Amino acid sequence: MTGAFNPDDKDIFAIMHSTRAMRRLKPDPVPDELIVKLLEAATCAANGGNMQTWRFLVVKDIEIKKKVQVLYKRAYDEWIGPRYATIAPPPGATKDGYHRQHTAVEYLTEHFHEAPVWIVACIDHGEAKPNRGSGASIYPAVQNILLAARALGLGATLTNRHLHFEKESEEALGLPPGVHSYAIVPIGWPMGKFGPVGRGNLADFVYLDKWGEGWDAVG
Numbered sequence: 001m002t003g004a005f006n007p008d009d010k011d012i013f014a015i016m017h018s019t020r021a022m023r024r025l026k027p028d029p030v031p032d033e034l035i036v037k038l039l040e041a042a043t044c045a046a047n048g049g050n051m052q053t054w055r056f057l058v059v060k061d062i063e064i065k066k067k068v069q070v071l072y073k074r075a076y077d078e079w080i081g082p083r084y085a086t087i088a089p090p091p092g093a094t095k096d097g098y099h100r101q102h103t104a105v106e107y108l109t110e111h112f113h114e115a116p117v118w119i120v121a122c123i124d125h126g127e128a129k130p131n132r133g134s135g136a137s138i139y140p141a142v143q144n145i146l147l148a149a150r151a152l153g154l155g156a157t158l159t160n161r162h163l164h165f166e167k168e169s170e171e172a173l174g175l176p177p178g179v180h181s182y183a184i185v186p187i188g189w190p191m192g193k194f195g196p197v198g199r200g201n202l203a204d205f206v207y208l209d210k211w212g213e214g215w216d217a218v219g
Contacts, residue, residue, distance in 0.1 A: 015150050018194045022155030023108035025115045025188030034152055035117055035187065041148035042121075045140035054138050055179060057120040065113035067172040068162055068184070075164035076109045091200020108157070108186070115186030119145060120173060122181045130180060138182045145185055155190030158183050 006014065039056055047054060059065060084105065089098035121142050123134060142158055149156040160183045162169040170181055201219065208215035 010151060012147075015147055018196055019146050019150040020194060020197055021104075021157035022190040022192065022194075023104040023157055024191040025111075025155050025186060026191055027114045027116060028189050030116050030154065030187055030189065034154065035119070037152065038119065038145045038148050038154075038187070041144040042119075042141040045144045047137040047140065048133070051137070053123050053125070054141050055122040055124050057118075057122060057173060057175070057181075059118040059120060059173070060116065062113060064172060064174075065115075065118060068169050069113040071165040071169050071172070072112050072159075072162050073109050075161045076105075079164060080105065080109075080161060091204060092198040097198060108159075112186065115188045117187040119185040119187060120181050121145075121183040121185065122175065122179050124179050126178050135182055142183050142185060149185075149187060150194065153189075154187055155192075156185050156187050158185060160184070 009015075035058060039058075042056060043052070043054070084102045089095055093101070121138050123130070123138050125134070146156050146158060160181075162184060163181070166180075170179075173181065175181060203214060203219040206215055206218045207213050
């Protein structure tokens with residue numbers, strides 16, 4: 001996206017280009033009516049066959065969140081932290097920028113339970129077994145939540161690290177048999193500021209007709 005960044009621009013493309021993962025959130029309450037707006041946006045999303053098997057668990061109970069946070073931190077200590085320490089910065093990120101991201105991930109790990117609201121994005125599979133395509137019926141809804149949060153000035157991020165301990169986390173969340181979580185979206189007022197997302201060059205990710213063939217239209 002070209003031009004100077006304007007945090008007050010409500011154009012959909014401006015919102016998409018500035019929907020950063022906001023991992024530092026204030027503990028201040030978020031009005032219920034704003035959470036309802038996020039959930040309404042979620043249910044506008046595409047989903048397989050319009051079956052609307054999505055379910056959204058809104059969690060405010062600090063004791064529930066603390067139980068999940070213990071597992072969330074364990075996943076960081078055992079997998080996420082060591083990975084951050086060894087891999088190179090992703091496309092579009094500087095070494096310093098990636099370090100700041102890592103610091104923000106550490107902050108979220110320690111303060112995950114303090115986010116005033118969680119939206120746990122789930123699918124009610126019933127008797128069916130989840131498969132590779134199952135996420136297509138929930139992740140578009142999660143993206144709508146992120147975009148709507150950005151439009152409302154709320155901070156949010158998609159995380160599914162709790163799935164490293166799926167059984168224990170879903171028991172702590174009180175999910176019934178046949179219902180599985182796909183993401184937890186912590187919601188709160190951001191401590192930081194919105195700004196352009198850091199991504200690599202489009203030409204590095206797009207091919208024309210044949211894998212590996214560049215496309216002049218994207219540079």
